[in-house]
Amino acid sequence: MILKHKVFLIALVGLVSQSIFAQWTHEKGKGYYKLSAWYLEADSHYTKDGDRAPNATRTQFNTNIYAEYGISDKFDIIAFVPFFARTTQNDQVSGTTRERIAGEEGEAVNSIGDIDLSVRYGILKGKNYAWSTSLLFGLPTGESSGGDDGSFQTGDGEFNQYIRTDFGISFGIGSLSNYAKAYVGFNNRTEGFSDEFRTGVEVGSNIINKKLWLIGRADILQSLQNGTPGIQLSQGSVFASDIEFTSLGAEVAYYFTKKIGVSLGFASAVSGSLVFAAPSFTGGVFLDIK
Numbered sequence: 001m002i003l004k005h006k007v008f009l010i011a012l013v014g015l016v017s018q019s020i021f022a023q024w025t026h027e028k029g030k031g032y033y034k035l036s037a038w039y040l041e042a043d044s045h046y047t048k049d050g051d052r053a054p055n056a057t058r059t060q061f062n063t064n065i066y067a068e069y070g071i072s073d074k075f076d077i078i079a080f081v082p083f084f085a086r087t088t089q090n091d092q093v094s095g096t097t098r099e100r101i102a103g104e105e106g107e108a109v110n111s112i113g114d115i116d117l118s119v120r121y122g123i124l125k126g127k128n129y130a131w132s133t134s135l136l137f138g139l140p141t142g143e144s145s146g147g148d149d150g151s152f153q154t155g156d157g158e159f160n161q162y163i164r165t166d167f168g169i170s171f172g173i174g175s176l177s178n179y180a181k182a183y184v185g186f187n188n189r190t191e192g193f194s195d196e197f198r199t200g201v202e203v204g205s206n207i208i209n210k211k212l213w214l215i216g217r218a219d220i221l222q223s224l225q226n227g228t229p230g231i232q233l234s235q236g237s238v239f240a241s242d243i244e245f246t247s248l249g250a251e252v253a254y255y256f257t258k259k260i261g262v263s264l265g266f267a268s269a270v271s272g273s274l275v276f277a278a279p280s281f282t283g284g285v286f287l288d289i290k
Contacts, residue, residue, distance in 0.1 A: 033068075061086045079118075085142060110154075115139045128169055134165075167183075260287055
């Protein structure tokens with residue numbers, strides 16, 4: 001699909017970090033469930049050379065359900081369902097007259113987003129460490145070419161398979177309970193999109209006993225640059241080929257009870273190629289059955 005713009009964007013609050021703290025395989029019958037919303041608005045992006053450049057203001061929003069369920073003490077099934085997704089572009093106005101430019105009216109597209117289904121296997125699990133691997137299938141259920149020019153998307157139109165392994169530890173510092181984990185993964189993309197290497201780390205601290213968690217994350221996505229030459233997606237897409245970024249994010253989660261809580265978070269690319277130069281924000285409520 002070759003379109004007139006060459007600005008690629010990416011959802012920086014990834015689908016691979018939905019749980020609020022280090023969580024590997026659940027016990028049988030246990031699980032984690034979250035209803036949340038995610039929002040991104042940007043008027044600039046990183047170019048192919050890593051420089052910042054302006055673009056028409058675009059927003060991306062979705063409301064989603066994320067669920068993990070232990071079908072045994074070794075296997076979890078996981079689903080991410082963005083049941084409502086919306087992408088918009090503002091009216092383009094003159095910098096001198098502030099009047100709307102003819103032919104540059106704003107537009108919006110609403111639909112379901114791309115659904116992710118995965119399975120996770122616990123390889124090792126000790127008192128203060130865990131090692132797991134997971135396989136995710138990205139289903140092309142969203143809109144990949146909406147709007148008058150085909151540039152409004154709530155999905156990428158390709159079926160991808162993402163394999164990932166995580167290793168984490170828990171530890172104490174004084175009276176605080178803490179954890180750290182790292183992951184590496186490979187994302188195989190179809191329909192001519194470039195495959196991706198992904199890696200990242202996450203650390204968290206329970207600063208109020210069993211109530212308040214603070215989490216920090218760093219994620220890196222590196223394109224293998226092996227896609228079909230000439231594939232370009234339009235300005236405003238959050239699903240593109242050959243994107244790259246280094247992203248930093250943080251999250252706070254508070255338990256009202258032993259099982260129910262709320263969380264707020266953000267993430268932003270601090271460098272990148274063909275990616276939004278703006279933060280994204282997320283918030284939700286969760287049920288944690290341990």
